[in-house]
Amino acid sequence: MAHVAFLGTGVMGGPMAAHLLAAGHAVTVWNRTRAKAEAVLPAGAGGRVAASPADAARGAECIFLCVGDTPDVTAVLFGPDGVAGGLERNALVVDCTTIAPAAEVEHAAQITAAGGRYLDAPVTGGQKGAVEATLSFIIGGEGADLERARPFLQAMGKRIFHAGPVGSGQKLKMVNQLVCALHLVALCEALALTKALDLDTTQAHALLTSGAARSWALEIYGEKLLHDDFAPGFFLKWQAKDIRIATEAAHEMGIVLPGLDLTHERLQAAVRAGLGDEGVQALFKLYR
């Protein structure tokens, strides 16, 4: 079995790292808040908590990241005690964070210069997918590197999409997030309209999930909203960040996507309203 590192063991990364451990790999975990890394390794499960990303990288043939935003990835890779400081010759870095495609191209160039290999590998499927190992991985990078990562990815997810060269995984993830964000707006406005019309919300949820209005967002987040459950499966601030990246990309390319712009405006408004550390479904609070 292989020696791998997992950096960032939050809502997504925690269960992902646990699947690698369960598959029998020697897993070194690191998290900014150490207690979250320790929680991945129950007594007797094996594995090790590293003191820093550099420490985690030492001896690892594959290093997974699942952190927050672009500056977090850059800091974990190249900051003080970053991955680059402990990188083994030919080690493969796999970034599962959702960040800007151009930043991944830059990260890949620096890791390659340091003697390593790089894939961007954002995921979709939510916390549920991470816990149940049913995530989809969206890969940017070279085919040979993907083949090295494949056994690890298969322990954490169900489907693997090779979108193209480094950065392409993040590009295709943008498309995915655009859809997720608009579905979230649809859910929130549907609930607001249902309440304004004085209709039964449980019945409305049953109807909407039975026909042409059906979506993953309506099923999963709709169910949470029925019970006023705003706990984070996916943090609203990360959805806002993902959409900021997609909006910037669309504007740079000069394409007009008013639905995307609307989700950007709504999610930024939600962050300004202090909802960033709640689950994405807390967007509904803007409509109350």
Next chain:
Amino acid sequence: MAHVAFLGTGVMGGPMAAHLLAAGHAVTVWNRTRAKAEAVLPAGAGGRVAASPADAARGAECIFLCVGDTPDVTAVLFGPDGVAGGLERNALVVDCTTIAPAAEVEHAAQITAAGGRYLDAPVTGGQKGAVEATLSFIIGGEGADLERARPFLQAMGKRIFHAGPVGSGQKLKMVNQLVCALHLVALCEALALTKALDLDTTQAHALLTSGAARSWALEIYGEKLLHDDFAPGFFLKWQAKDIRIATEAAHEMGIVLPGLDLTHERLQAAVRAGLGDEGVQALFKLYR
């Protein structure tokens, strides 16, 4: 078996009337374009094509409507040779068209005054649901009237939601249509962004339908868009009409739903661009 009438045998009404016929009922059909009514009744299948809505109503204990917009329903019911002219005592009128809730309240009052009963019963599930008899019916009206209609509805669909008094079916349908329209915008913008990023559209479709971006719209209409298939399963002009009704209702209630407003703007732009008689997925042409 019962004697029923079906008025409006288009993309939705045609297969719905055929299911009533197949269930063994004596079905009288009428359509503005007579050939479409005749097409529902293959040789030897029984049934009869009526000369007018009044003619169809004569002898029928239950009269279904599935026409276009509010003025069409009003004309078929109360215009020259309308249903009211042939209505049997205690006959039940069931309007499956999607129109404004207030109009249904008015229609119900007039039909009741003429000695009949009334339900609003808009559907969801699309052409596919009509053909496969898997529609969901959203009912506004009294429970006893719904029980009279139930055996017929069960021949044409799978689920029945009783939303409340007359008009409530249309109210809940508004919520459904808001969601469908935002999902349609999500699909179109996702495809536009995929193309702008020079990614593979077939792969993007496979990804989006595999995870948290999943929706009925993406599966069904996304598949059509992959093959440049703009044929109407659901006419764009009717989606635009449904959203116009929902937008008017939201504005009247003074609630702010920017996602709904956006779908209204997009769909009206598509109608102005001459796309009304294509399928809803032709909204994508606004993004090319």
